[in-house]
Structures are given as structure tokens and as C-alpha cells.
Amino acid sequence: MSVENAPVVDVDEAAIPVEKKMYYRFESNDKKEFRVSELAIQQSETLNRLVEAMGYTSEDVENKPAIAIENIDGKTLKLVFQWCEHHKGEAIPVDDGSVPKIVEIPEFDAKLMDIDNGLLFKLIWAADYLNIVQLLNVSCKKVANMAQGKTPAQLRRVYLLPSxxxxxxxxxxxxxxxxxxxxxxxxxxxxxxxxxxxxxx
Amino acid sequence: MSSFPLNKLSNNAAKSVLMHMEPQEKLAYSLCSKASKNAVKSLNLSTSMIKFEVGMKILVTVQIDRNTELLILLALDMNLASFPPGQDFEIRVMLSSTETGIWSLSKFTNQTILHHLLDIFHHPRLDDLSFDDEAIPFEAIEPIREVVDGVKLGSLTLIWPLTDHFRSRAIRTFQNYEELT
Structure with a gap:
């Protein structure tokens, strides 16, 4: 059936229940605050468990202090939450033990991770700490890609490996x-x- | 060349980085130090076959999966009588038919490279040792024996044009094989 021939149905919009989106407030260790959707938070096993345990209502979110994430700075947390919002609702990969892991870095993630290695290190640390499986996968893939075409001697320099x-x-x-x-x-x-x-x- | 402090990551994250590397990169990493070798060993890599071919070159083949082989060329233009010494030497590494690099290694010999491969792939034996060129000099047998010393052999392959003298000497030298082909 073409779009033109589809039956027109009048919809009473007021009758449709609107699901209110739930947001949470988080604060980095340098006092930067972020509002993150409930769906985005589900990408982080650690934060998801935390907010479930807290059992906040929408009112609690507004009235209580932001949830402090004490060992991640604002610059890193911004990247983490940008990633979570972009990938919200996506299935969380399960580790099937395959080596090497087959991971493609999507364009959005590649742009997000177009950062210096110091910030990339913090991003990986945060993804590991917050247990964001796919963010850890793509960020580790980016670091693994640094080994491409390198000799052992070059790898020692790239990864700062002690002798x-x-x-x-x-x-x-x-x-x-x-x-x-x-x-x-x-x-x-x-x-x-x-x-x-x-x-x- | 920019750097990244891999060892400063948590064990979980550092292991994840290694798991995302291609086979030849994992091998290169494992050759960096004892600690890096142990890190690669902890990935529990496996192979269905490791074979050692002696011809006008020495080639070790590690079967990664059905379609992928890691090939390590230990000696290119070989005078087997003067086998590569224990100092720095070069190996060529290929993934299937694509050359991925020429690596200069110190502290390794052909013997330690072979044992290194068996070790990081948790493989209990050399599945095949083959002499596949009639021009291999008789004097090559003893240096090869030293390389595979202490390693269990699956099969010993001696191609037909090798002389009877060479064949009988090889059979006497490499006695711990399970099958002769």
C-alpha cells in the first residue's frame, strides 16, 4: 500500500499517555554537573546499578544533590556521557571470549576519540571503572590499532614498555x-x- | 611516534587492548619483554597446528584459524652450515600471504623463537618438521636438531629427492616423531 492510499486516522493526541523521560544528575570530581537520561545510563553497569539502588524519583533528582563521581574529571565524564547518549538503547555486547575481538569503530566514536593520548587514557580508565563494555571495546581497539605495522622495538616505545x-x-x-x-x-x-x-x- | 602508557591501565583494560590486536601484533608484543610475553600468554591463545619447514629458507607456520596463518621466516638466504648465530637476527613476519614486517631481535635464537611460539600459543608440540628441498646440505641436520631439541614432534617429513644418506641421518637424529611421511 502506498503512502497516498493509506487510511487516514484521526488521533486524539491528548489520549496518548506521554512517558516522562527520567534524567539523573551527576557531578565530576572538578564539580562539573551533567544531566544524563535513564536510557543512556543503562550503558554503564556501574551507574545503572547505582541509580537502581538509590531508587530516585524525578523529584529526588531535582531536590537532592547530584550523584558524585569522585574519581573522574569533567572533561572525561563529558565524553563518557556523550558516548552513552549517542548509543542509548543499543544492546550491550557480551564477551564471547573470541580473540581477536572483532570491533569496528563507528564514525561517531572515532570523532569522539579524536583526542590526545592522555585524555584517551582517562576515557579508558573511566569506561573500565563505570563498566561501559562497548566504550571500553572501542577505546581499547583504538589503542590496539597503535600497534599496526610496528616491530617489537617500536612497540616498546609506543606502549612505554619497560625492558x-x-x-x-x-x-x-x-x-x-x-x-x-x-x-x-x-x-x-x-x-x-x-x-x-x-x-x- | 606518540606513546601510550599501556602498563598503567588496569589489568582488565590492558588485556582488552591486547585482545583487540591482530595475531602478528600480539606476537610482536610478546617479544618485547618477559612481562609482555606473560601478558600475551594470559590471553590463552591457541592454534591447531605449528609446523617447521626447512628448505632454502626456514619457515615456521602457525595456523591461527581456518583462513589465517602466521608465517615467521627465520632465515632467508640460508647457508645452513653457518646457521644464524645467537646474536641479533632478523625475522620476517607474514599474515597469510601479506608481509607485515621485518623485525630485528636481540636475545633470541631460532630455538628460543620456536619455543616462544609454542609457549604463547600453549601448543604442546611441533606438528610437523619437514625438509623439503633436495639442496639442503647434510650439515644442516645438526643445527636443526639443536633448534628443535626438547620439542615433541608430530610428523617428520622428508621429501623424495633427498639422498638416502640425508634421509637415514635425519631419521636417526629426529627420533621423537610420531609419524614419518
């Missing part, structure tokens, strides 16, 4: 920073292991 010697030095420094008695016990334990003992006592 074995640097790892050993860091381990030694951490041991030295321990309580001296704890270190003595550990050394004694290692010595006994070397001598073939399988029990410390």
Missing part, C-alpha cells in the same frame, strides 16, 4: 621499600627454597 632489566630493577626497588624484617623473612624463604626445602617452618 626485563627495568622490570627487575623496579621489583628490587619495591622489595627494598618493604619493611626490612619482611624482606629478611622473604630472603630467608627464598634461600630455603633454593636449598630444596618445601616448607618454611
Amino acid at each position: 626485563d632489566e627495568e622490570d627487575e630493577a623496579a621489583k628490587r626497588a619495591a622489595q627494598e621499600a618493604q619493611d626490612p624484617r619482611a624482606r629478611e623473612v622473604e630472603e630467608e624463604f627464598e634461600e630455603r627454597k633454593r636449598q630444596g626445602g618445601n616448607s618454611f617452618f
